[in-house]
Amino acid sequence: MTTAPRAAARKTKKKRAPKPAPPRPASSIRLAIGHLRRRRLGLAASTFLGVLALVAALADVLASDLPILCKIHGTTYVLPAITRPPALAAYDNQRIARETDGPAEGWAVYPLVRFGPVPSPDRPIEPEMEPPRLGSGHPLGTDAQGRDVFARLVHGARTSLTVSLLAVLAFVSVGGALGALAGFFGGMLDAAITRLVETLSAFPTIVLVLVVQALVPSPSLLSLLVGIGLTRWPEISRIVRAEVLLVGSAEYVTAARALGASPWRVLLRHVVPNIKAPIVVAMTFGLAQVVLLEASLSFLRVGVPPPTPSWGEMLSEVRDHHHAFWLLVFPGVLVFLSVAALNILGEALRDLLDPRLRLEAGPADRETGPEPAS
Amino acid sequence: MIPHHAAYALRRILWSIPTLFGISLVVFFLTSLLPDPGGTLAARATALAADPGAYDALVEQRRQRFLDLPRFFNPRPRDVRVKAEEAVRHLVAEDAEAPFAARELPRLGGAALPYVLPHMDDLAPAERARVAVALAPVAERMGLGDPAELRDPQRAPVFWERFWEDRSLDFTEPSVRRSVTRMARHATDLREKDLQQVDTYAVPEVIREMAETQDRAALARLSAVVRRATGRGMVIDEQADARAAAHALRDWSEWWYVHQTDYEALDGPERVTATVSETRYGKWIARAALGEFGVSPRDGEPILAKIGRHAPITFALTGLSMLLSYLIAIPVAVVSAWRRGKPVDTVLGLVLLALYSMPTFWLAQLFARLVPHDSVEGRLVLPVIALTLASLAILSRYQRTAMLEVLGQDYVRTAHAKGVPLAGVIVVHALRNAMMPTVTLAGLHVPTLIGGAFVVEEVFALPGLGYESLRAVEGRDAAWLVATVLVTAVVAMAGIIASDVAYGLLDPRVRDRLGRHGPEEVHA
Numbered sequence: 001m002t003t004a005p006r007a008a009a010r011k012t013k014k015k016r017a018p019k020p021a022p023p024r025p026a027s028s029i030r031l032a033i034g035h036l037r038r039r040r041l042g043l044a045a046s047t048f049l050g051v052l053a054l055v056a057a058l059a060d061v062l063a064s065d066l067p068i069l070c071k072i073h074g075t076t077y078v079l080p081a082i083t084r085p086p087a088l089a090a091y092d093n094q095r096i097a098r099e100t101d102g103p104a105e106g107w108a109v110y111p112l113v114r115f116g117p118v119p120s121p122d123r124p125i126e127p128e129m130e131p132p133r134l135g136s137g138h139p140l141g142t143d144a145q146g147r148d149v150f151a152r153l154v155h156g157a158r159t160s161l162t163v164s165l166l167a168v169l170a171f172v173s174v175g176g177a178l179g180a181l182a183g184f185f186g187g188m189l190d191a192a193i194t195r196l197v198e199t200l201s202a203f204p205t206i207v208l209v210l211v212v213q214a215l216v217p218s219p220s221l222l223s224l225l226v227g228i229g230l231t232r233w234p235e236i237s238r239i240v241r242a243e244v245l246l247v248g249s250a251e252y253v254t255a256a257r258a259l260g261a262s263p264w265r266v267l268l269r270h271v272v273p274n275i276k277a278p279i280v281v282a283m284t285f286g287l288a289q290v291v292l293l294e295a296s297l298s299f300l301r302v303g304v305p306p307p308t309p310s311w312g313e314m315l316s317e318v319r320d321h322h323h324a325f326w327l328l329v330f331p332g333v334l335v336f337l338s339v340a341a342l343n344i345l346g347e348a349l350r351d352l353l354d355p356r357l358r359l360e361a362g363p364a365d366r367e368t369g370p371e372p373a374s
Numbered sequence: 375m376i377p378h379h380a381a382y383a384l385r386r387i388l389w390s391i392p393t394l395f396g397i398s399l400v401v402f403f404l405t406s407l408l409p410d411p412g413g414t415l416a417a418r419a420t421a422l423a424a425d426p427g428a429y430d431a432l433v434e435q436r437r438q439r440f441l442d443l444p445r446f447f448n449p450r451p452r453d454v455r456v457k458a459e460e461a462v463r464h465l466v467a468e469d470a471e472a473p474f475a476a477r478e479l480p481r482l483g484g485a486a487l488p489y490v491l492p493h494m495d496d497l498a499p500a501e502r503a504r505v506a507v508a509l510a511p512v513a514e515r516m517g518l519g520d521p522a523e524l525r526d527p528q529r530a531p532v533f534w535e536r537f538w539e540d541r542s543l544d545f546t547e548p549s550v551r552r553s554v555t556r557m558a559r560h561a562t563d564l565r566e567k568d569l570q571q572v573d574t575y576a577v578p579e580v581i582r583e584m585a586e587t588q589d590r591a592a593l594a595r596l597s598a599v600v601r602r603a604t605g606r607g608m609v610i611d612e613q614a615d616a617r618a619a620a621h622a623l624r625d626w627s628e629w630w631y632v633h634q635t636d637y638e639a640l641d642g643p644e645r646v647t648a649t650v651s652e653t654r655y656g657k658w659i660a661r662a663a664l665g666e667f668g669v670s671p672r673d674g675e676p677i678l679a680k681i682g683r684h685a686p687i688t689f690a691l692t693g694l695s696m697l698l699s700y701l702i703a704i705p706v707a708v709v710s711a712w713r714r715g716k717p718v719d720t721v722l723g724l725v726l727l728a729l730y731s732m733p734t735f736w737l738a739q740l741f742a743r744l745v746p747h748d749s750v751e752g753r754l755v756l757p758v759i760a761l762t763l764a765s766l767a768i769l770s771r772y773q774r775t776a777m778l779e780v781l782g783q784d785y786v787r788t789a790h791a792k793g794v795p796l797a798g799v800i801v802v803h804a805l806r807n808a809m810m811p812t813v814t815l816a817g818l819h820v821p822t823l824i825g826g827a828f829v830v831e832e833v834f835a836l837p838g839l840g841y842e843s844l845r846a847v848e849g850r851d852a853a854w855l856v857a858t859v860l861v862t863a864v865v866a867m868a869g870i871i872a873s874d875v876a877y878g879l880l881d882p883r884v885r886d887r888l889g890r891h892g893p894e895e896v897h898a
Contacts, residue, residue, distance in 0.1 A: 199396030202867035203859065206825035207843070208404075211855045214847040215407040230400075292733055296829050299735045300844060318739060319833070328743070332736040340731035 042348035045341035052338060056158040063151035065092045065116030070108035072096060081116065092116075113139060115148030117155035117309040141326045144317045152309040153330055159310050160338070163224065163303075164290040171229040172283050175236030180275075182237070183244030184267050193241075197234040205231040205293060206300070213302040221304055224297070228290060239282050243275040250274075277353035284349055288342035295335045311335050383875045390871050397867060398662070401860045402655050406445075408852055412436050415470060422473055430477065438632055440654045448656075451648035453640040458486035462493070465508055466501040480511035483603060484573025485637040487512070488545050491538040494531065506530035513537070515602065516571045544572050547579075554579040557599070558592040566599070574603045577637045581630045590619065597622065604633075628668075631661065667857035672849045677857045680842070685861065687838035690754070691830065692823040695761040696816055703766050704812070707773030708805060711781060722770075730767035734826050737763055738833040757830045764826055765819060769812060776808040783807075810880055817873030821866040 061068055064081035066088060071077070073087075080088050088096075093114035100106040115138065140149040182193035209227035213219040247253065248271060256270045297303035298312030306313065311331035318328045412418045412432045422429040436442060442452075450456070457478065464475035479486060490509070494502050510524035513533070523529045543549065550572060557565045569576045577600055584596045594612040601609050607629060608622040640648050650656050661667070667677035706726070710719040738760040745756060780786060781804050789803045828840030835841060839858055846854040 195392045195396060198393045198867075198870065199400065202393070202397055202821060202863045202870060203400065204821040204825035204828070204862055204866060206828050207840075207859050207862050210828070210843060210847065211404055211859045212407065214850075214855050215404060215852055217409045288731065292731075295733050296735055299733075300829065300832060302847060312733075312735075315733075315736060315739065318743075322743065328736075328739060332733065332739075335733050335736065336728075336731055339733070340728060343727060343731050 041344050045344035045348070048337060048341045049345065052157055052341075053161060055154055056161045059154045059158045061111055063113040063115060063117070063148065063154045064111045065114075065118075065151075067093060067096060067108035067110050070096055070100070070106065072100060072106040072108070074105070081111075113148060113150045113154075115151045117147065117151045118307045140330055141324070143314060143327060144321055144324075147309075149314070149326060149330060152314060153311070153334060155309040156311045156314065156331065157334070159304055159308055160291055160294055160335075163221065163294045164287050166221075167225050167228045167232070167290045167294075168283055168286045170225055171233040172236050172279065172286065174229065175233030176240050176279060178233070179237035179240030180244050180267065180272065183241035184248055184271060185263070190241075193237065197237050200231055201234040203231050206296060209293075209297055210300065210302045213297075219302065219305050221308075224294075224303060228293060232286065232290070236279070236282055236286065239278055240275060243278050244271055247271050247274045280353060281346055281350040284342055284346035288339045288346065291335065291342065292339050295331075379879050382878050386871060386875050386878060390867065393867055394864070397860070397863045398659050399655075401662075401856060401863070402658055404859060405439075405658065405852070405856050406654075408439070410436065410441050413441070418474065419470070422477070426477065433477075440632070440657045443652060443654045443657065445654050446656075448649050448652045451635065451640055451645060451652040453635045453648075454482055454485045454637055455489045455639045457636065458482055458489040461486070461508075462490055462505055465504050466497060468504070476508040479505075479508045482574065482636055483512045483515065484545070484575035485577065487538070487573075487575065488542075489639075491534055491542075494534065494538075499531070500527075502531045503527035506534050509534060512573055515605075516573050517567075518571065541571065544568070545575055550576050550579050554583050554596070557595060558583050558587050558589070561595045566595075569599050570602060574637050576600075577603055578634075581626065584623065584626060590614075593619065593623070597626065600626070628666075631657075662857075662860060668853045670846075670851055670854055672846070672851050672854075677853050680854065681839070681857060681861055684837060684839050684842045687836055688824065688827050688831065688840060689865070691757055691761060691827045691836070691838060692820065694754070694758045695765065695823060695827075696819060698758060698762045699765045699769050699819075700813070700816070702762070703769035704773055704805070704809065706766075707770045707777055707812075708800060710770075711774045711777035712800060714778065726767040726770055729763045732764065734760060734764045735829045735833055738830050742833055753834060753836060757827075757834045757836055760833075761823065761826050761830050765823060768819070769815070772815065773808065773812045776811055777804060780804045780808040811877065814873050814877040814880065817869030817871070817876075820869030821862075824862050824866060 055062065060079065060081045066081040067077075068081075069076070069078055070080065072091075075087065077083070077085055077088065093108075093110055096106075096108050097110075097114075100108055138148045138150065140153065143149055143152065178193050178196075182190040205228065208231050209224065212223055212227040212230075216223045253266060253270050256266045261269070294303055294310070295312035295315070298310040299316045301313065301316060303312055304310050311334055314327055314331040315335075318324060321327065412421060412435075418429065418432065421432050452460075461475035461479045461482070464471045465479070479490070487509075490505065494505065497505065504527075507525055507527055507530050510521070510530065513519045513524050514521065518537070519533050523533055550569075553565060553568045553572075554576060557569060569580075580596050580600050584593060584600075587593060587596070590610070591612050593610045597608065597610045601607050607626055610619050610622045614622075635648075635652060651660065665678045667681075669676050670680060706722055710722045713719050738757065741756045741760050786799060786803050789799045794803070824839075827838065828843065830836070831838040831840035832844055839862065843855060843858050845851075846858075
């Protein structure tokens, strides 16, 4: 899915995957193996991310404190977990099950796991055992506050993906715009933006977000996004600026100028379309970083404000409950797999989308490697 | 003539000045995220109506944070004269701010009198009475008049009129200066009374004298004078030890930094500089530049001393981890570049990708669980390893690319052809040239490493900047957080600049790119 047959000719600057060794001409068998392996990895990564996105989208169907569909007291509710009808305010799956079995007429279609990420307010934690624990109807156990781990993982995927996507969109648009302006117009504007980039890249992201979240009157998703965006856009801006500088000296840009196109037209119609590929690649790597970052921040409890479920926040509970290995393993593996998948996808995309990177390989590659197919 | 590369280094360092300014602006912006408790008139009115003492504390708190000042430019700096005249105006107009003015005027005290009393005759009798009654606490502090008289709208104006006729000559700078100097030299009841009767008018002189005098007894007398006039602060005990005295003196000088314009009139050139210095940013940066970040509200310890205590742990952690990263990353990169495409390269690549994708705190927690880390070495070794693993991959990949590039160069082939042993080719001819860009990159990793250190410290409960910052978040200690973010950003910036300078010094191609518009993004 992510690689073309010409993958063999691909040369990237920071590639991890094997390339044909320079002195010997590459054997077609080795090329094919390398190709397949990379293709398999890329495929696996994108499949995993697709499933994760699906899980995040369908979180309410997979785990919720209310049924997917139910009829109780003569009324039918569709996805009450999302619509939150006031009539069901005091209900959860367990109560609905009791009542539909017993006194009240009705039926219900339950989600895969009958617990939500946040316990219903009127359902106290069962007192017989101190949470966190495994079993007792919770497939992956509960966390320190008696909340279902599976539900929090599933809804945490939603949090993680939403936060990361929003943050990346925000800083890519800001960084991209500023970087393009700096690279294209140069001069004072470039100097000013370059200073700004240097200023903001000096702030360690975690430190800055920590301080922002601590100082704002009420930490929120927005302040988290602003904090992340503030320190992350310089990187994108740097990449875009370098790309614009490169593209800006291309002949077709000179031709467009010579034909009398206005600078803005040249920038928007001739330069920007030609730097989309590196931006997409940078976005993918950016997503990987932000997923990690969000987890770290939530782990430090300065990420998304509670009780929003988050993988990092689950991991932070292990510190007080050393026996609860499931709180360490499941969210940790999910963070790891998501980040790894995004990184693999980023590399695959870079190979696929950016023909220039293939041409830009070191002299070693240029001498003995086969010429790019197109 | 300045050598070419020295000029480069100098230029690069000079270009860090706007960056430093930018960093200070960002941190200043962070400080303004803190909510302003008495930002609105209504909030202050409610506070005053509920409890005058709480109102005073609120106003004082705002003053400490310079919230009354404009952010960046103060076209009309308010000194004691403007403040006094404003207060009188509010009292005369009896507007919404009159209750505040009635508290402000006594606070300004004697220092405001030269700007209030001479103009009393211009006011209508009722207005004059209001101003005179508002001044009652000042006379009480001076030990003059009797309370009933001072609070009587009929008699108070007469009292103040007579007061000014008798004593206006005391309210001149030379006269106060003389009294203060004498007081510092030798105290008599009379001299003390003289100073008491000009109230806060003597504060500027006394503070100046306190900063200069070495005599502990004089300090004790002078601090008693300011304390009486302002109703706050510490009296320096004659028998107190040096540390307590220094502490009190520091407290007074900090107080003076905030309150100078409450007691002193600005004139001429001072007025011009005050348009910049009497601003929220100006006041904040002037202190921050001297490392003065105030005291921690958690334990009253000066923030700077506290940072000095915790920062070494963080910087040791990042420094050691950087060293270890290089020690591991470079051999790994050499092997995988040399065996490019072989299983070794593939496996190393996958392992590095895995490490790169692994959350640092997760690794750290695994470590913390698997290995006991009670001993001092254990407390530093495991965190360093945890922090290293994450940064390994980036360095190693970068080094591998550089290595591949160099391995394809003609001189490497020449060395091969001449029959230099393989190890010799790799280490002497290739690595030496390929290492330069990676090593000079070290500074660029400082921000990332510091961020990682914050997480690792929290997992291992290492009392570094990160661990302490999280305690500061819990304790709502804004002063600490602001200072930390400033310190880490400045350190990280120094790292970035050092990287650029080193890279430029070693590589003439980079050096020549530093054109008219300042440094390009060298490492882009």
